[in-house]
Structure formats: structure tokens, C-alpha cells
Amino acid sequence: MSLTAEGLTKEFIRETKNTNRFTAVDNVSLTLDSGELTVLMGRSGSGKTTLLNMLSGLLEPSSGRVSYDGRSLYEMSDKQLSRLRNKHFGVIPQGQTAIHSLSVMENIMLPFALYGEGGAEDESYARELMERLDILQLEGAKPAELSGGELRRMAIARAVIRKPPVIFADEPTGDLDDENTIAVFDFLKALAGEGAAVLVVTHENDAKPYADKLLTMSSGRLNECE
Amino acid sequence: MKSLAVKNLKGKPVRTAVLILLSALLTAAVFGASVIVSSLRTGLGSLENRLGADIMVVPYEATTQKKFENIVLQGATGYFYMDNKRAEQVMQTEGIKQASAQYFLASTSSSCCSVAVQIIGFDPETDFTITPWVKKSYGSQLKKYDVVVGNDLNAFVGDSIQFFGVECHVAAKLERTGTSFDTAAFTNTETIKELINTSVVKKMNSVGDVDPDNAVSCLMINVAEGYTPEQVVNDINLHVKKVKAIRSEELISGVSQSLDGVCEVIGIMIAAVWLLGLVILILAFTMSINERRKEFAVLRVIGASRAGLAGIVLKEACLSCLLGSVVGAGIGLLVIIPFNGFIEQLMGLPFLLPGAGELVKYILAALALSVISGALAAAVSALRVSRIDTGVILRGDN
Numbered sequence: 001m002s003l004t005a006e007g008l009t010k011e012f013i014r015e016t017k018n019t020n021r022f023t024a025v026d027n028v029s030l031t032l033d034s035g036e037l038t039v040l041m042g043r044s045g046s047g048k049t050t051l052l053n054m055l056s057g058l059l060e061p062s063s064g065r066v067s068y069d070g071r072s073l074y075e076m077s078d079k080q081l082s083r084l085r086n087k088h089f090g091v092i093p094q095g096q097t098a099i100h101s102l103s104v105m106e107n108i109m110l111p112f113a114l115y116g117e118g119g120a121e122d123e124s125y126a127r128e129l130m131e132r133l134d135i136l137q138l139e140g141a142k143p144a145e146l147s148g149g150e151l152r153r154m155a156i157a158r159a160v161i162r163k164p165p166v167i168f169a170d171e172p173t174g175d176l177d178d179e180n181t182i183a184v185f186d187f188l189k190a191l192a193g194e195g196a197a198v199l200v201v202t203h204e205n206d207a208k209p210y211a212d213k214l215l216t217m218s219s220g221r222l223n224e225c226e
Numbered sequence: 227m228k229s230l231a232v233k234n235l236k237g238k239p240v241r242t243a244v245l246i247l248l249s250a251l252l253t254a255a256v257f258g259a260s261v262i263v264s265s266l267r268t269g270l271g272s273l274e275n276r277l278g279a280d281i282m283v284v285p286y287e288a289t290t291q292k293k294f295e296n297i298v299l300q301g302a303t304g305y306f307y308m309d310n311k312r313a314e315q316v317m318q319t320e321g322i323k324q325a326s327a328q329y330f331l332a333s334t335s336s337s338c339c340s341v342a343v344q345i346i347g348f349d350p351e352t353d354f355t356i357t358p359w360v361k362k363s364y365g366s367q368l369k370k371y372d373v374v375v376g377n378d379l380n381a382f383v384g385d386s387i388q389f390f391g392v393e394c395h396v397a398a399k400l401e402r403t404g405t406s407f408d409t410a411a412f413t414n415t416e417t418i419k420e421l422i423n424t425s426v427v428k429k430m431n432s433v434g435d436v437d438p439d440n441a442v443s444c445l446m447i448n449v450a451e452g453y454t455p456e457q458v459v460n461d462i463n464l465h466v467k468k469v470k471a472i473r474s475e476e477l478i479s480g481v482s483q484s485l486d487g488v489c490e491v492i493g494i495m496i497a498a499v500w501l502l503g504l505v506i507l508i509l510a511f512t513m514s515i516n517e518r519r520k521e522f523a524v525l526r527v528i529g530a531s532r533a534g535l536a537g538i539v540l541k542e543a544c545l546s547c548l549l550g551s552v553v554g555a556g557i558g559l560l561v562i563i564p565f566n567g568f569i570e571q572l573m574g575l576p577f578l579l580p581g582a583g584e585l586v587k588y589i590l591a592a593l594a595l596s597v598i599s600g601a602l603a604a605a606v607s608a609l610r611v612s613r614i615d616t617g618v619i620l621r622g623d624n
């Protein structure tokens with residue numbers, strides 16, 4: 001399994017001095033391999049989220065291609081690509097992403113529920129994940145009752161409930177304290193150890209030791225630091 | 227995914243209740259109005275079926291009464307009399323095949339009923355308009371003091387009722403007509419004459435300068451073959467003084483015209499209510515979806531297809547509208563069934579509820595209309611949700 005990007009570029013319409021285009025991601029190529037945790041750092045506005053969205057099949061690039069196991073993502077139908085995201089990609093988006101009418105457990109099981117799947121076994125895996133993320137006691141609670149950090153950990157559990165081969169995390173520790181930040185990185189590292197390809201966008205310098213590969217972005221360009 | 231729509235609805239009980247209420251009102255209005263229109267049409271049909279006379283002759287003054295048509299056609303309370311001599315003169319007219327006299331008497335003081343009862347006398351020997359209809363409920367001849375009562379009167383076969391202190395005996399009860407005939411009582415000539423006399427003696431009624439023993443209210447006429455009702459009507463009006471002959475069709479057309487008017491108004495109202503409801507539903511769905519744009523973006527992130535998102539929106543809409551329309555149809559029935567007599571009086575038009583089978587059809591149609599309206603109203607939102615730009619919504623709002 002591998003996810004490869006070649007010449008990914010994303011331009012947005014924006015009035016500037018010379019042109020009306022703004023290049024958020026500029027000709028980026030990279031590969032995510034299973035078993036590896038890749039850390040992507042960079043200043044705010046450098047294009048990290050934009051890149052991650054293109055890699056995870058959520059944002060069509062202006063040019064370039066993303067392929068997963070030899071299949072080009074943006075040549076698939078929306079239905080196929082959606083199903084692929086559902087089963088193979090686990091995305092932890094930036095910000096709060098709870099569905100408010102559902103309990104914590106239902107939120108976590110949502111990737112199954114969306115396709116009418118998921119059984120008792122999957123629920124017990126959900127509990128295992130909650131246990132590891134220290135939110136097991138919140139199983140029946142509604143998102144409105146949770147703290148920012150708890151919501152974030154719920155989103156992490158939801159992203160990995162289907163044991164996806166590729167995991168994208170956009171600042172997963174944004175609102176966590178130091179202790180929980182370490183726990184989350186340990187958790188993601190462990191998933192990589194179990195064979196997942198993990199891409200983490202972060203500002204935390206604490207993340208560096210976890211990185212098998214460290215990338216930085218500035219003004220839409222990617223620099224490999226190793 | 228259905229369960230997600232259900233959970234979304236349950237998760238926001240207030241918003242869902244508002245949606246349900248909205249579609250309930252919409253359904254109640256549309257369903258109620260169409261049942262009313264249909265009842266009016268059925269009522270008119272039953273009126274036409276029962277009429278059976280080509281021409282009616284009444285004293286000239288009667289035509290100046292406001293509700294005169296309703297008295298003759300639907301058994302509304304009221305009375306007028308002419309001398310039997312006039313009636314006999316009318317019968318001399320060429321081209322008459324059948325003619326039969328009728329007698330009207332309004333009783334505000336019957337022992338049975340709180341409402342005013344119109345007592346209609348007819349001559350079983352010559353009658354051809356009331357008898358066929360009475361026969362459906364009563365096989366034998368009416369004897370003196372026998373009455374046949376309308377369906378809405380609180381009197382039953384075997385009861386006795388008093389009119390102006392005269393004791394009568396209920397021989398039969400008629401089926402419902404949707405007109406004032408439902409609160410009328412029918413007797414033979416002998417009985418009605420005695421009642422008229424008694425009422426005059428007791429000064430509860432006045433026949434004017436007509437001799438009560440020779441008073442006639444109305445003459446029903448069928449035209450012989452080879453003659454048109456117009457010819458006979460013109461002939462009577464030309465040669466007999468102080469009476470007015472009218473073609474039944476002309477009378478009915480008055481009723482059916484006002485019926486058409488009412489139906490048209492109701493139709494326009496239905497359309498307006500429906501349009502208004504649709505606009506409000508569109509707004510309600512748009513608001514409900516806008517509030518949750520981010521949640522839909524999240525669903526997309528975890529693998530919902532564009533069609534899947536649209537499906538959730540549509541299911542939410544259809545479910546709440548279905549629930550709402552069931553409630554609405556219930557409200558409609560609860561209002562119309564108990565109040566149908568009141569509606570009949572209010573509009574002064576024959577009003578006969580359609581049968582159960584027909585009502586079920588109306589309910590199903592109203593449910594379908596409501597669900598379709600919901601889907602239509604939500605279609606706009608569904609389309610917008612399916613085009614949602616996940617990248618934009620989920621970017622950097624931490």
C-alpha cells in the first residue's frame with residue numbers, strides 16, 4: 001500500500017498585484033508509506049491543510065495527481081472515491097467536527113453507520129479506542145457536554161475506527177494539554193507501528209522525535225528535512 | 227443512512243416539531259379544503275338526483291324571499307302560500323304531464339328538536355318528487371299523523387313528536403342528503419293541513435289572506451312529451467296571476483353557480499396556502515441545513531458521497547413531512563366530520579361528506595402532496611449540500 005502525489009498544485013482565485021491567482025500548494029510530490037509516520041510542519045498559511053485535503057481525496061488539485069495503490073483518486077467517480085475515503089482513509093480534520101445529534105459512541109461508529117455497517121465487534125473496538133484515548137467514560141454523552149480536548153480525541157477515534165491504511169491528521173493536538181499531546185502522538189505512532197501510513201500536520205516541536213519522515217512547507221512548497 | 231436522518235430529527239426536537247407542525251397545517255388546509263369541495267359537489271349531485279320536477283310554481287311573493295330557492299330545493303325553513311284556486315288554474319295549462327302540490331310549514335317549537343324543523347306536506351296520490359326518495363326508507367303509505375323525518379332530527383322510528391301541540395308518529399327516517407332536508411319532516415296532505423290550521427289558530431303562523439284549508443305552497447310539474455319546460459313556464463306566467471313558474475334547472479343553476487364560486491375561492495386558497503407553505507418549508511430547510519453545513523462536511527470527510535448527503539437531507543424532509551401530514555389529515559378529519567352540519571349551514575349549500583373509501587383516497591393524496599412538497603422544498607437544500615466544499619468549510623476554524 002502506498003499513497004503517491006505527483007506535481008500537486010492548487011491555485012485559488014485571489015486578486016494580487018500581478019495576477020488574479022494565488023498558488024496555495026505549488027508542485028508538491030511525495031509518497032506516504034505504510035508503517036511510517038510523516039510529520040508536516042510549516043507556518044500558518046503555508047498550504048498544509050490544502051495539501052492534506054488534496055491527498056485525502058477531499059479537494060481536487062488544479063494540476064497533478066494523487067494515486068492510491070495505483071488508482072488515480074480524481075479519476076474515480078464521486079461514489080467510488082467516497083467509499084475509498086470511508087474504508088481506506090482516516091481523516092482527523094482541523095477544528096471541531098462532532099455531529100451534535102449523535103452520542104460520542106454514535107459519532108465514533110459513524111463511518112460504519114453511513115453505509116449501514118458495523119457490528120458488536122466494531123463497537124468493542126470502538127470501546128478499546130476510547131479506552132486508549134481516555135474517553136471511555138463519555139461513551140453515551142452528547143458532544144455538547146464534552147471539552148475541546150475530549151471532542152478532539154473523539155474525532156481521532158472516529159477517524160481510525162475502520163482501521164484505515166492511511167491516516168491524515170490536521171493539527172490533532174491543537175487543543176490538548178501536554179500530557180494528552182504526548183498520548184496522541186504515542187497513539188498515532190502505534191498505529192504506524194501496526195502498519196498504517198500516517199501523515200500529521202502539526203506545530204508541535206514535540207512531534208519531531210516521532211517522525212520517520214519530517215517535511216516542512218513554506219509558501220506552498222515542500223522541503224524535505226529528513 | 228436512514229437512521230442518521232431519524233437521529234438528526236430526534237436530536238433537534240424543537241426544529242423537528244416546527245417542521246412537523248408546518249407540514250401538518252399545510253396538509254390540514256389542503257385536505258380539509260378538498261374534502262369540503264368534494265362534499266359540496268356530492269351534495270349538489272344528490273340535490274339534482276332528487277329533484278325530478280321540470281317546473282316549480284310558487285306564489286309570486288315567494289320569489290322576493292331571500293332564501294326562497296333553499297326552501298324549495300333544500301328544505302330550508304320558511305313558508306308561503308297561495309290559494310288552491312290558483313293551483314287549479316295552473317293545472318289547466320297545456321303540456322302538463324304530472325302535477326302535485328306541496329305544503330310548507332316552519333315549526334320552531336317541536337317537541338323533539340332544538341333546531342327549527344321544516345314540515346313539508348305532499349300528496350301521496352300525485353307526488354313524484356318526494357315519494358321515490360321516501361320509499362328508500364319507508365315502504366308503506368303514510369297515514370294521518372305519520373311523519374318521515376330527516377336524518378339529523380333527534381327522533382327515531384316509533385317515537386312520537388309534537389308539532390304545534392299535535393302529536394305525530396315517526397314512521398321512518400330518511401338517509402342523509404347534506405341539505406336542510408336533513409332537519410325536515412314529511413307528512414301527507416291531511417296531516418299538514420291540520421298542522422297549518424292548528425298553527426294559525428294558535429297564532430304561531432300566518433297564511434295571510436289565504437284560507438288555511440285551501441292553502442298550497444308550491445306546485446311541482448313535469449312536462450308532457452312534445453312540450454318544452456320553457457313553453458309551459460311562459461304559458462303559466464302569462465295566464466295565471468299572482469304565481470311564478472320557474473324551471474328547476476334555473477333554480478339549480480343558482481345553487482351550482484354559487485357552488486362553483488365557492489369552489490373556485492377554495493381552490494385559489496388551497497393553491498395560495500400550498501405556495502406559502504412551500505416557501506416557508508424551503509426557508510425552514512435552508513436554515514436547518516445552513517446551521518449544519520459543517521456537520522455535512524464532516525460526513526463527507528468520513529466517506530459520504532454527494533448523493534448520500536442529498537439523500538440524508540431528502541429523507542429528513544420526507545420523514546418530517548410524512549409525520550406532519552398524518553397529524554394534519556387527522557386534524558382535518560377531526561374538524562370536518564363533527565362540524566359538517568355547521569359548515570353546511572354556514573355556506574347554505576348542500577354538503578354531503580364523501581364515503582369512507584373516497585376519504586381514504588383524499589387522505590392518501592394529501593399525504594403524497596405533503597411528502598412531495600417536502601421533497602421539493604428540500605431539493606434546493608439537498609442540491610446545495612451535495613455541492614458542499616469540504617475543504618473550505620473545515621479549514622482552520624479552530
Ligand SMILES: Nc1ncnc2c1ncn2[C@@H]1O[C@H](COP(=O)(O)OP(=O)(O)OP(=O)(O)O)[C@@H](O)[C@H]1O
Binds near residue numbers: 013014043049621622
Ligand atoms: N478555498 C480557498 N479559497 C481561497 N484561498 C484559500 C482557500 N483555501 C486556502 N486558501 C489560502 O491558501 C493558503 C493556504 O491555506 P491552508 O489552509 O492550506 O494553510 P495552513 O498551512 O493549513 O495554515 P494553518 O496552519 O493556519 O492551518 C492560505 O493563504 C489560504 O488563505
Ligand SMILES: [Mg+2]
Binds near residue numbers: 050621
Ligand atoms: Mg491548516
